[in-house]
Amino acid sequence: MKRLITIFAACCLMLTACAQTPKENNQKQKGTNMSKTLVAYFSATGTTKAAAQRLAKEKNADLFEIAPAVPYTSADLDWRDKQSRSTKEMQDKTSRPAIKGRCENMADYDTVWIGFPVWWYTAPTIINTFIEAHDLSGKVINVFATSGGSNVTGSANDLKKAYPQYNWGESRLMN
Numbered sequence: 197m198k199r200l201i202t203i204f205a206a207c208c209l210m211l212t213a214c215a216q217t218p219k220e221n222n223q224k225q226k227g228t229n230m231s232k233t234l235v236a237y238f239s240a241t242g243t244t245k246a247a248a249q250r251l252a253k254e255k256n257a258d259l260f261e262i263a264p265a266v267p268y269t270s271a272d273l274d275w276r277d278k279q280s281r282s283t284k285e286m287q288d289k290t291s292r293p294a295i296k297g298r299c300e301n302m303a304d305y306d307t308v309w310i311g312f313p314v315w316w317y318t319a320p321t322i323i324n325t326f327i328e329a330h331d332l333s334g335k336v337i338n339v340f341a342t343s344g345g346s347n348v349t350g351s352a353n354d355l356k357k358a359y360p361q362y363n364w365g366e367s368r369l370m371n
Contacts (some may be wrong), residue, residue, distance in 0.1 A: 206233035232304050236339075237311035238322050240268050240282075244342045247370035248311050252341060257309065260325045265294035275315070282315060291321040298329055307336045311353075311370070314343035319351045324358065332362050339367040 206328050237248035243260070252259045252334045272281035300307075310326070319341070321343040339355060341348040352367035 202256055222268055223326050231306035233307040233309065234249045234299065234302075234305040235309045235311065236260040236299065236326060237309075238262040238264075238313075238320060238326070239311075240313055240320075244313050245310050247340060247342050248309075249370075251309060251311070251370065253341060254308075255309070257307075258305075260299045262312075262322060262323055263296040265296045275339075280365055282320070285321045286312065286316045287319075289321070291327040292328065293320075293322045295329065297321060302330045302332070303331050305335060307338065309338045309340055310355075311340040311342075314346040314351055317346050317350050318354045323355070327355070327359055331357075335360050335363065338365040341367075342352050342371055343369065344371075 197326045233287060235248050235252040237244050237259070238273060239245035239248070239261070251257070265286065268281065271277070274280045275283060277283060285293060310323060312323050319339075339352045341351055348367045348369045352364070357366045
């Protein structure tokens, strides 16, 4: 009798373990294979930050601000002044403005959206600093931008040309 009860209990345990619905199994499998998305952005005036927040909400993504080590002032951003910091950086394609911190958990992400305001028809050179400071191998990299008059195509093409080793996805203008 004891042996019969033991066998019955073992059968009940096996049935309980195997009784997961397909939906529960799929959720567990997805949980281990789910892709994770990061929205990394540089915003000089707050416009791109707002776009990044909307995109992160849409994509259920984490946010990372690409912040300059030395913040830009209004005078630094005066594109009409040939001596302004932004003008000088954009005239020198090797310029790599220092950034404050790194995204330490970059390996956790499968998809990275990189956002910025379009400066002089392309991405600000601080975006190059961010890309060069992180290993983006094996990730899908998408680009989004804000602009008062340019589209994102030229900026995206410039980045693809500068970093052909990466897997570039879509690009989006988010005004």
